[in-house]
Every structure is written in C-alpha cells, then in structure tokens.
Amino acid sequence: MSNFNKQTGSLNEKAGISSPEITNAPAIIQIKNKRRQLPSSEELISGILSGNRTALSRAITLIESTNPEHTEKANQIIKECLPGANKSIRIGITGVPGVGKSTFIEAFGKYLTSLGKKVAVLAVDPSSSLSHGSILGDKTRMEELVKDENAFIRPSASGETLGGVARKTRESIILCEAAGFDTIIIETVGVGQSETAVHSMVDFFLLLKISGAGDELQGIKRGIMEMADAIVINKADGDNIKKAALAKIEFSKALHLFPPKKSAWQPIVTTCSSVTKEGVSQIWKTISDYFDTTNETGYFQEKRTGQNQFWMMETINEELKSNFYNQPEIISLLEKTQKAVQNNEISPFAAAQLLLEKYFKA
C-alpha cells in the first residue's frame, strides 16, 4: 500500500531528476498505520461512556463520514449510546453574523462550567463546507472554553444539504449526552432555514440580537421571533447600555403580539454583555425556570417525543423524494413536463400523474 518511491507530487514534475531517498521508511509506515488505524466500535463506545473527549470526537467523525463502512460503525455506536442519551438540556442559539455568538457562547459556556456543568457546543451551518467553517471554525474565538476540560466544541459538519448537516448534528447530540455532557448548545447562523432545523432539535431556543439604529424589528426574519423562548440583546455594555434597554422594551412589546406558545411559556427579553458578563447568570436562571416549568407540565418530554417523530418522518419523506427525483427516467422526463406546465399544455396535477406513473412502473 505505502509505495513511497512512486511519488506523483508536483516536486517530481521533471523527469530524470531523482528524488532524495527516504531515510526512515519503517518509522513512517508505523506512523501512517497508527494514524489510519481506527479504534474499534467497542473501544469508541466505552470511551464515550467514560467521558473521553477524543473517543467522542472520533465517533462524531464517523457520523460525518460518507464512507458506508463508517456509517455502519457510527450507527452501531449511536445505538449503544442511546440508553445514556437524553439526559441533558439542549439549547439552540441563533443570530446573524456580527451579533457576537462566539463571544456569547464563550461567556455563557464558561459560566456553566463554573457551575460544574459539562457543556458541549455543536453547530448547524450548511454553508460551512463552502466557507470552510464560518461558524465555530475559528476556535480561537472561544479561547477559554476550548481549554476547559468540561467543555467540548465541535464545528459544523460539512455537507451540502441542510438535511444532511442537521442529521449529523442530531446524531452527535446523542453521543455528547452519552459522554456525560448535560448542557448541549447548538449554534446556528441566522440565515436560510437552519433555525427551523435547530429549533426542532432543541428544548430551548435563544435568539441573540444587538441593539441597532432604533428600528429593531424592521427586517427581522419571519418566524424567528415566534420560535424564540428568549431574546437576548447582546453587547449591552459601554455606550450601548441605553440602546440595549430600549431595544429590550421594543422586543417585549412585539412579543406580546404573538399568540401564546403551546408550552405556555411566556418568552422573555433580556440584555447581556459577554465582556462584563452582566446578565449571563440571568439567562441560565431563565433556562432553568423553563426546564422546571415544562418538566412539571410534561411538555418537555412531549416536545422531545414529537421531535423524534418529526425527524423519523422527515428522513423518510426526504429519502422518498430523493429516490424519485434521482431516477434517470424521471430526470429526463421532468424538464419536458415542467416546460409543458409552464406553457399551459398540461395542468400541474396531470403532469404529476404522468411522472408518478412512470416512476411506479419502473
């Protein structure tokens, strides 16, 4: 396998110029083998269950892999981790770039570990494969939390579709919980549909904002306010304190326009500074209150059960569509049919029927 003499790199471009001989081939083989050698599923499982972060990290890599062998291994690990999962509170955090998500999570996460909690931070960012990790990619923005042995930070899985990334994150949550992390933070950037995906995998959804030029609500993304269990006005320090207080009032008013939530929870608006740490403990108190209240009413468990059902159905529905639209016969017929619909030669329903007949015959 390791044919060191057959080098095809750019350094070998000029034929006739010999490469320098490799001096310690056996050592290199040993290192390479060690790198390639993956621990067994059993090793990873027992590592995760004993709280080993390296094992956890490696297992998540398996979840993220597109190699079918890895997928099988990952499924086995998830299955074994399931009984240890679910014992956590899952918090979704969203906010557009510039709102200070990383510094907030650093401050919030450090506060949580100071309380003795074990904090895992995951991300859902379908764009990260293009931008090479726009979110959480730069771990240096969470300098202190990264060094904290009670924290585990994992950048977004790369993947082209939101569905794929969401699935991988959701499976990673299971492993983190099995590894003893009791507070799971799922970060997402306030773009596209990723909030909806994150909202459907967390218990508590937090919208991070900063105070702006006074017209706070203008242009706020549809649906986001509705999903939020809390709105936190970040960067409430220095000259911003007054503006943040005003923004808080405006958001509180706006929230009252929404119909009551199924959880019966009245969303709160609060201010916070990731620099002075003012307001950070209050946010955790709010989330604890939420946890207590919804646990008592049974809503907490009900929501999780609903989320599991949702993800099962969602996976099925996506797979059915993907199977349909990837059939060669459908691909070739679809374009023609779409044009016919556009030219009013066939109704959308008759067109659908035509395609479906083709599909189910094949």
Place this chain on the structure above:
Amino acid sequence: MSNFNKQTGSLNEKAGISSPEITNAPAIIQIKNKRRQLPSSEELISGILSGNRTALSRAITLIESTNPEHTEKANQIIKECLPGANKSIRIGITGVPGVGKSTFIEAFGKYLTSLGKKVAVLAVDPSSSLSHGSILGDKTRMEELVKDENAFIRPSASGETLGGVARKTRESIILCEAAGFDTIIIETVGVGQSETAVHSMVDFFLLLKISGAGDELQGIKRGIMEMADAIVINKADGDNIKKAALAKIEFSKALHLFPPKKSAWQPIVTTCSSVTKEGVSQIWKTISDYFDTTNETGYFQEKRTGQNQFWMMETINEELKSNFYNQPEIISLLEKTQKAVQNNEISPFAAAQLLLEKYFKA
C-alpha cells in the same frame, strides 16, 4: 337495470304486503335515464368555452367525483380548457367566521359585475364535508350575486384532506377561466392550513377583519399577516366607523414590522362596509393597481409559474408519501418502530432507514 318491482326500501319491510303497482314505468325510465345521462366530454367542453354555467357546473362535479371514469373525463376537459385559462385575476379572501365574508363577497362581486366583469366564487374549506358546507353552502347569504348571470358561485368541494379540496378547487379555476370568468374569488375560512393552500393558488390575497375590543393584533394567526396583500376592516358602518379607523391604524403600523415582499408590493389596510358599500370600489382599485404593477415588473407571471411548479411538486410529494404510508408492510412496522424511537431503543434516523429498506425491497 331498472328493476322497479324489486324494491328494498323500508316501506317494504313487512313481507306479504304487496307494493302498489307502478303506473307509468316507461315514463319513469325515461326520466331516470335523462338524469343519469351525462353529457359527453365534447359537449361539456364546448359548453364551457361558450360560457354555459350549467356545463361548467357539471364539469366541476366530474372534478369532484371519486369515480375513476369521471376523473378521466375531467382530466380530458381540463386539458382542452387549459389554452383558454389563465386570463383572469385570482383573489383569495380569508377571515374567521363572523367577519362577514359572505356579505362582503356579495357586495364586492356585485360591484365587479356592475363594471361588466364576470365573477366566479369558489371556496376551499376542508371542514365543509363534516359541517355540510359551512362555507358558501348557504347561497341565500349571497342572494343577489346568485341571481346575477355574470356570476358563478360554487361551494367548497367536499373531501377529507385539504390537499384534495385544494386540488379540486385549483382545477375548477381552470374551467371557470375557460368559461370566460375574468375575476376568480377563492374564499377560505381562517382556520387550519387552508389559507396557505389558497395563498398558493391566487394572485392577490385579502385578509378580512373586523374591529374588535381594541387589541386587534392579539391572537392573529401566525403567517396570515405576512401573506396578506391587503387587510380590509369590514363592517365599518354605524357605531363601528371610529373603531374601524383605529384598527386600520394599528394594522398599518404592524404591517411595517414585516420585511418587504418579493413582489415589492406594499400591503395596504383599508376599511369597508358591505352594507353602505363604502370602500368597496377602493378595494377593486387597489387590486387593479396591484395587477398593473406586478404585470409591469413581470412578477405576476413569475408568481403563477412558480405556483404551477409548486403544485406539481406538491402533488408528487404527497403521492410518494401516501404510497409509502399505505403499504401494508409499512403500516404494521411503523407503529412498532415509533414505539422503539419513543423508548430510545433506536434513533429516528436508524428507524427511518429500517422502514425505507422494507419499502424499497417490496
């Protein structure tokens, strides 16, 4: 076929008591045959294209039928009507019960026919099969419009699913347009998901409201305000005039909180009385403005094309799901799998995979 002597009705319960002889059997056969005899597709098509409302009505009955023969006939008629369709403006009207939808549509429709327009009124109300036509069922509430020869009123198709009702309504629109109706009104009741369905089949979406106890926005259904191209405060007459004006201000303010629409249309808020007819002509002027503006920008056609694509895809996706969930193997496995997910014995994704494998193998 017509075996008149073999009567099985309740009047025949007592054996041994003979039924009175039928006096004019041939005449009855003739009447029955005439009733049963459906015009041919060709007759219906030429009837529709010449604007015959009876032909239109009978063809819609075919669309609504669950008899496969009727469906085939309906599809043929729709196909032939398509070239004559699409030359209309389609207006969706929603509002909760009590807001005065019927009287508003009567006043608005009569105004339109007075301008020489031909108005068709259809409805989307998935609940009507249970309530036996809660919407438009009582045509007496539109006494004048019913008698107007330039109007065509059709209650909601009955059907158990919103998807089914929406599909039938959407196909009926095609026939109405082919019959020369240039203004199509689709009424829906402000409950459930029916507004979303109606919104995706009309050009202009109108939300009907009445002024309430001051807190106008409280409890307004999520998403509805966003969809509205116009909000009309109805019943702005007598003691209500002042309250309606206040409601108008409040709604106008709230609309400014939403991000601009893709159509670049700024939704308007207006008041109206279906009794005094005050404001009715203004509503038509607004819709005409919308039509002119979006026609110029090309958005009008773009939206319709998008709607056609949407309905084609939607039909395919629904059919794929329906096929999956109705497989006997899936039905029997699904419940078991859902329980396993609920008990954390299997992850939602692994469960989905299990079901999909079963399905695609069969």
